[in-house]
Amino acid sequence: MKLTTHLISAPLHTPFITALRTATHADSLLVELSDGSLSGWGEAPQVWKVTGESLAGAQACVEGPITAALDGLGPDDLTEALRRVQNAVAGNFGAKGAVDTALHDLAARRLGVSLHGFLGSTVDTVQTDVTLSVGDADALATAAKARVADGFDVLKVKVGTDAAADVERVRRVRDAIGPGPRLRLDANQGWSRRDAVNAINALEDCDLELVEQPVVAADLEGMAWVTDRVGTPILADESVYGVRDLVAVIRHGAADMVNVKLAKCGGLAPARTLLELAREHGIRTIVGSMMESHVGVGAAAALVAAYPTSAVNDLDAAWWLRDAPVTGGIRYNGALIRLPFEPGLGVTGLSV
Incomplete structure (x- = not known):
């Protein structure tokens, strides 16, 4: 080879x-x-x-x-x-x-056979959320309405820059899109533990689905402190790369959910282990993506098709690309990712 x-x-x-x-x-x-x-x-x-x-x-x-x-x-x-x-x-x-x-x-x-078929899946579509980048309240509200019009009904708002301002931004998004679409937050480690609790509790009436990585990755005690003091589920992301990290999260009671990413854990084989370990210990799961192309997202989507997770997954990375760098592979249709019928990932080569 x-x-x-x-x-x-x-x-x-x-x-x-x-x-x-x-x-x-x-x-x-x-x-x-x-x-x-x-x-x-x-x-x-x-x-x-x-x-x-x-x-x-x-x-x-x-x-x-x-x-x-x-x-x-x-x-x-x-x-x-x-x-x-x-x-x-x-x-x-x-x-x-x-x-x-x-x-x-x-x-x-x-x-x-297709990669998702190889992994054991009989479905050929998976759903994704879509991310709203950090921005002022007006920009976020406008972007949120546009994404709902594009067919997305799970929106992830990037927060973590300023807790008080974040609360106002999230309220504006919820007001803009109404009660229907699901709303989740991702602080990318940006809040202190106290700011996280204050912000999350202040947004209880916004019906948040989950809050991702509210505090710095290494502060599992801090994340457990937040988890114990809010009703909204807390999702560990940067805190978990491999099995040892997930075991530490479980032992600390640091999170209710875990975000498994291929580029963090080392591929499809370790990702399956993480998903199975989480399920055995009552930790809910999603599969996420970094800023990847149709190759990385296609592999993650194939995994999700074969190993269903607890919530809609975070696989919009390739949607952000102006053009695909490869030919073939997955396609986006609103919030649905259509997996290829062709063998493997369906990728036939570089597009440039």
Whole structure:
């Protein structure tokens, strides 16, 4: 098998603004794994403020220790290949996730089945929320109405810059869209524990579905403190990369839910473990995305199709792209992601 890497920088149609960063492009490393006749694809996004991993580092990891670890294996050795990828290097979850996905994609293609079918799914659509970037109250209200008109009925509002102002912004969004659409918040670690409790309790009448990562990732005691003092479910995101992190969240009682992301945990195989562990311990789940293209989001959507989660998933990342950097793959139809009927991820190559 041969691994090839491709660097992409895909422009967004609208700037994506959170408490941590402002993005105008989706910068990713696409990984192509070939058996000589077919290719599987995977993706490692660059999200400095979350994972700390760079494209250069991911590329070096894939082309160096991961390629070496797979040396001598054939395309039918999926289980062993996945084990070797995870053991090839410490950390580097984005790089591992990209190759893990490419291995699954190639295995599905060799059988002539879709990736979601390979994972055990019989459905070909999944629903996603859509994110409203950080902005002033008027801008958020306008964007919210536009997204509802686009067919989205679960909106995620980025907050975490200023708790008092956040409350006003969220109220304006709820007033703009009415009581029907579901509303969830993502603070991206931006609040203190006290600000989080005050803001969430002040918004009880806005019927929030959940609040994601209200405090800094390492402060599990602080997040447990928030969870104990609010009625709205708390979703752990940046606090959970792998199994050890999820176990710590469970032991601390730090969150009611967990957001599983391929680029954080290292791919489809670790993600399935996290989803199963969460379910066994009564932790509700969603699957999310970083700022990824149709490759990374397609893999996450295939996972969701086969492993249903507790709430609508957060897979709108590729919707933000002005143009797809690859041909084939998933398509958005309002809040629905349509999975391909073609083998694997359905990706046939780069579009440029």
